[in-house]
């Protein structure tokens with residue numbers, strides 16, 4: 090069962106994985122464009138495509154029959170009957186090895202099914218994501234054989250539900266700074282004390298919990314709610330995702346047996362970051378699914394509804410919204426599945442791409458939902474329509490699994506670190522401590538880079554018809570390196586505090602990656618189906634790439650010419666005044 094992604098057409102001197110660099114996105118900051126990581130566009134093999142198609146069909150059938158989003162809101166739970174049906178159909182252990190009763194899907198296959206969950210309902214997607222993307226992912230990735238035997242069969246079958254407990258009342262984005270304590274006892278067990286908040290499935294069957302030990306550093310522990318001293322005193326009342334069971338958890342001298350430690354003591358933080366790194370990809374593809382649904386709704390509405398004697402869809406400002414959603418979706422989808430494909434093909438480090446997909450996907454979804462809402466007019470405001478629930482549900486996406494601004498800083502500083510290691514005199518800047526130490530995985534790029542082959546930054550593998558779109562990428566990548574180096578030289582270690590500049594660099598890297606992904610996607614299509622039959626997709630892709638290239642230029646220009654100082658000063662004034670702005674009329 091399961092499958093492999095079609096093997097890469099690898100060129101260049103191989104690094105350990107056979108690719109010319111361990112990370113496509115980090116290399117951009119070096120002014121390099123490693124096309125063997127992005128071309129050919131990855132695809133699922135035939136067997137896995139069929140398997141995914143069957144699973145998606147089952148998901149649609151089950152949700153058509155059993156899933157009612159309004160009822161879920163009312164009951165504040167997705168329903169045990171639904172979960173049983175999903176579990177029976179294999180939808181709750183999608184990437185789990187068939188030896189444990191799972192479907193054995195690749196990351197791409199898993200994310201494609203997650204896309205469908207996102208299309209159906211955000212609440213269902215989140216409950217499934219909490220269970221599979223983060224809940225038991227740690228057991229799948231880091232569990233011992235015994236732990237996998239003990240937990241995975243029930244979790245994969247949906248007989249049990251998993252949660253992921255990282256966040257605490259005083260520890261949010263800076264997850265490194267956990268206050269929950271786990272200390273090793275003389276018999277090898279661990280004594281756990283502390284509390285967690287906002288934990289999905291927190292009072293269910295299996296919770297992977299992160300804590301800190303004075304002696305060993307961070308530890309990851311597998312908890313079951315029957316453990317003495319483990320309590321879930323209350324459930325949170327949230328504005329959206331109301332069917333997601335969000336819990337407060339307390340631990341008072343909970344005795345956790347030695348065999349429930351995940352990985353090695355001290356590995357807990359790396360394990361948490363690895364899990365989130367994985368989970369972020371399905372948030373990206375979940376956004377793809379949700380935007381597809383929004384587009385269906387919006388197009389249906391503007392074609393039907395008439396005002397001023399014509400369908401709304403005839404107005405240019407309406408068309409502009411639909412076309413923005415369509416073309417941006419094309420780019421997001423290309424980027425999301427390029428990232429999952431990279432992981433499946435064994436690219437060593439996709440931490441930046443994974444963060445990018447999360448940032449781009451969750452924010453695009455938010456703006457797309459607002460535009461679809463706008464087009465539906467006053468009707469969208471009525472609770473018998475789906476829009477209000479969609480907005481309530483998705484508003485948390487840019488915040489959880491790594492707040493987007495933290496991820497932006499993480500993307501830029503990870504790239505700058507790699508560049509700093511290469512630029513003379515800049516090698517020891519310690520850029521990845523606070524405030525981005527909890528942004529994501531910190532992988533050692535330098536070691537693997539020894540074998541890296543550096544080509545001129547050109548995307549030559551794209552279809553000849555697309556060359557004019559590929560050429561600007563060379564200049565964009567060279568400028569990214571040049572401007573990044575200038576920033577490093579100007580600010581040295583202080584670049585850590587320059588978040589407005591980091592944001593620009595991260596957007597440049599995201600838009601370059603999105604263009605490369607899109608060009609690779611269309612090239613694969615043109616190679617398979619010829620130039621003639623693919624004109625429409627090519628046109629959409631061209632428009633997306635043209636706009637992305639424009640954004641890159643704008644961001645790079647703003648690195649030099651901006652009003653950052655003024656903006657930061659206004660914030661300081663506002664803090665000093667301690668409140669709102671200036672009264673125009675005294676009353």
Ligand SMILES: Cc1cc2nc3c(=O)[nH]c(=O)nc-3n(C[C@H](O)[C@H](O)[C@H](O)COP(=O)(O)OP(=O)(O)OC[C@H]3O[C@@H](n4cnc5c(N)ncnc54)[C@H](O)[C@@H]3O)c2cc1C
Nearest residue numbers: 253254255256261262287288289485488489490492494524
């Ligand atoms: C519905 C829901 C479900 C959740 N599910 C889970 C779960 O299952 N398991 C779990 O462990 N947690 C869960 N969480 C918690 C979630 O992961 C956190 O909310 C998230 O990590 C952010 O932490 P915080 O809310 O404390 O925000 P804070 O860390 O206080 O940050 C607030 C804001 O400050 C800004 N900010 C923070 N740091 C920086 C920085 N370095 N630079 C610039 N800006 C910054 C950002 O704009 C950020 O959005 C859930 C939360 C919600 C609301």
